Structure formats: structure tokens, C-alpha cells
Amino acid sequence: MKTIKVAIAGPRGRMGKEAVALASNEESFELVSALDHKNEGKNLSDLGFTDVDATVFTDIEQCLIESKPDVLIDLTTPEVGFKHAKTALLNGVRPVVGTTGFTKEQLDELKQMAEEKGLGCIIAPNFAIGAVLMMKFSQMAAKYFSDVEIIEMHHDQKLDAPSGTAVKTAEMINENRENKSQGHPNEKETMAGARGADLDGMHIHSVRLPGLIAHQQVLFGADGQTLTIRHDSYNRQSFMSGVKVSVETVMKLDTLVYGLENILD
Ligand SMILES: NC(=O)c1ccc[n+]([C@@H]2O[C@H](COP(=O)([O-])OP(=O)(O)OC[C@H]3O[C@@H](n4cnc5c(N)ncnc54)[C@H](O)[C@@H]3O)[C@@H](O)[C@H]2O)c1
Numbered sequence: 373m374k375t376i377k378v379a380i381a382g383p384r385g386r387m388g389k390e391a392v393a394l395a396s397n398e399e400s401f402e403l404v405s406a407l408d409h410k411n412e413g414k415n416l417s418d419l420g421f422t423d424v425d426a427t428v429f430t431d432i433e434q435c436l437i438e439s440k441p442d443v444l445i446d447l448t449t450p451e452v453g454f455k456h457a458k459t460a461l462l463n464g465v466r467p468v469v470g471t472t473g474f475t476k477e478q479l480d481e482l483k484q485m486a487e488e489k490g491l492g493c494i495i496a497p498n499f500a501i502g503a504v505l506m507m508k509f510s511q512m513a514a515k516y517f518s519d520v521e522i523i524e525m526h527h528d529q530k531l532d533a534p535s536g537t538a539v540k541t542a543e544m545i546n547e548n549r550e551n552k553s554q555g556h557p558n559e560k561e562t563m564a565g566a567r568g569a570d571l572d573g574m575h576i577h578s579v580r581l582p583g584l585i586a587h588q589q590v591l592f593g594a595d596g597q598t599l600t601i602r603h604d605s606y607n608r609q610s611f612m613s614g615v616k617v618s619v620e621t622v623m624k625l626d627t628l629v630y631g632l633e634n635i636l637d
């Protein structure tokens with residue numbers, strides 16, 4: 373079986389470290405390089421990664437041209453991740469993006485580029501299988517419950533709010549939910565933000581606390597009943613099976629896929 377050559381952007385980050393472990397331990401992957409904003413020319417083995425051999429680049433084009441990966445896994449920040457995904461596609465490399473916080477316009481631009489280039493690209497707001505099921509179950513429930521509030525809870529080092537998962541959940545719910553503005557028509561916030569963000573009448577609340585990793589609760593309400601669908605990631609290992617399947621699947625795609633629910637059976 374041919375190995376898939378992988379480069380990782382953001383290797384020293386919370387997710388990047390797990391992805392380095394995955395790519396270097398998985399027999400069908402070969403970790404060929406890492407993309408960092410410092411440590412040019414070093415090896416990941418110099419940076420505390422035991423038994424890992426991959427050159428660190430700070431320039432994405434040089435990284436892609438010299439190390440020739442098939443796939444670039446991006447786990448950085450919204451602005452950097454977008455630039456990396458674009459540059460990867462321009463250089464014939466398939467992006468697997470876990471970085472969240474992309475706008476709809478950015479997703480559209482990447483989709484168009486992937487199609488023009490005939491290259492796969494996967495953008496997954498959440499790689500955890502349980503989170504994907506939470507989103508799908510919420511989408512199913514929305515057919516019967518049109519009143520819903522999303523509460524997402526993450527660690528306090530997270531840059532973007534609402535989370536990519538919450539936005540994706542709301543978009544999926546919207547496909548089945550009867551369009552309505554929730555709450556009392558005369559409802560007024562006496563403190564700005566009290567009702568959270570509003571996506572087509574649905575409300576999204578973002579909690580940030582040390583001690584949390586990634587958690588989301590989708591609350592549906594109807595006369596005399598509520599339904600709560602909840603997922604919790606207690607460590608970042610929980611995302612890695614989704615990263616693995618994304619790297620394998622992106623090699624077979626010739627377009628952009630947004631959300632793991634579109635590639636899981
Ligand atoms: N899709 C998922 O399942 C999932 C899961 C967890 C986190 N995330 C997302 O992944 C991203 C990273 O999360 P994290 O918790 O690992 O963050 P983190 O802050 O721990 O790591 C980000 C890393 O990116 C690096 N970086 C910044 N600029 C860079 C550049 N120009 N080139 C290369 N590297 C650069 C930083 O040095 C840092 O090490 C976030 O957008 C987060 O929302 C997604």
C-alpha cells in the first residue's frame with residue numbers, strides 16, 4: 373500500500389502535537405514536514421518530539437515544494453489556516469483543515485479553488501465521531517422541534533466564538549427546522565449578549581472556562597418537554613480517528629467537503 377505523505381501546520385499546538393503523534397505512528401502515513409511560525413530548518417526531534425523525524429519550515433511554499441506532501445493538515449488559527457489551505461491547493465496539495473473560524477465567503481473561495489484544481493479538500497469543524505453524531509441527531513430532531521438553543525463550552529484559550537461546531541450544527545439544523553424567530557416577540561436584552569448569537573432566529577451561547585476541552589449541548593423545547601443532545605471531548609485524542617479518516621478520504625476526492633458527516637458512512 374502506498375503511504376500518504378503528510379505535512380502538519382501548527383505542530384507545537386494542542387491539536388498539532390496529537391496530529392504529529394498520529395502521523396508518525398500510523399503505518400500508512402509518512403510525516404514529511406511541519407510548518408511552524410518559528411524554528412526554521414530544525415527537526416521536530418530537536419523540539420521535544422521523541423522518535424519523530426520531520427523538518428520544520430516557516431515558509432509554506434518552500435515546505436510544500438521541498439517536502440512534497442500529499443496532504444497538509446492545518447491546525448493553526450483562522451487567518452493562517454485559510455492562507456495555508458489556499459496555498460496548498462495552488463501547489464497541488466490536498467488540505468485537511470481542522471482550524472475553525474472560517475467565514476462562508478472563505479469556504480466558498482476554497483471550494484471554487486478545489487474544484488478548479490480537481491483536488492480534494494476537507495474542512496472539518498469537529499473531527500470527533502461523537503460530535504458528528506450529535507450534529508446529525510440534532511438535525512433529525514429539528515424536523516420535530518423548531519425551538520432550539522445551542523450551548524457550546526470550550527477551554528479559555530480558544531480564539532473563535534461561536535465554535536465551528538456550533539455554527540455547523542446550526543447550519544445543519546436549519547436544513548430541517550421550520551423558520552422562526554424564537555422567544556417572546558418583545559424580548560429585550562437588558563445586558564448586551566444575554567441571548568447569545570443569533571443564527572436565523574436560533575441562539576448560540578459560548579462558554580469559555582479553564583478545565584474544559586470541547587463540549588456542546590443542543591437543547592430543544594416544545595410544549596411540556598425538552599430534548600437535550602450533548603457531546604463531550606475530554607481529550608484531544610478524541611479527534612484523531614477523524615483526522616485519520618480525513619487524510620485517507622481526501623486523497624480520493626476532487627472537491628471540497630465541509631463537515632465529516634459528509635464522508636462517514
Ligand atoms: N476540527 C476539530 O475537531 C478541532 C479540534 C480542536 C481544535 N480545533 C481547532 O484547531 C485550531 C488549533 O487549535 P489548538 O487548540 O491546537 O490551538 P493552539 O493555539 O494550541 O495551536 C495553534 C498552533 O498554531 C501555530 N501557528 C500560529 N501561526 C502559525 C503559522 N503562521 N504557521 C504555522 N503554525 C502557526 C501556533 O504556534 C500554535 O502552536 C483552532 O482553530 C481550533 O478551533 C479543531
Ligand SMILES: O=C(O)C1=N[C@H](C(=O)O)CCC1
Pocket residue numbers: 472473497498526527530531534535536537538585586
Ligand atoms: O479546542 C477547540 O478550539 C475546538 N474547536 C472546535 C470548534 O471550534 O468547533 C471543536 C473542537 C475543539
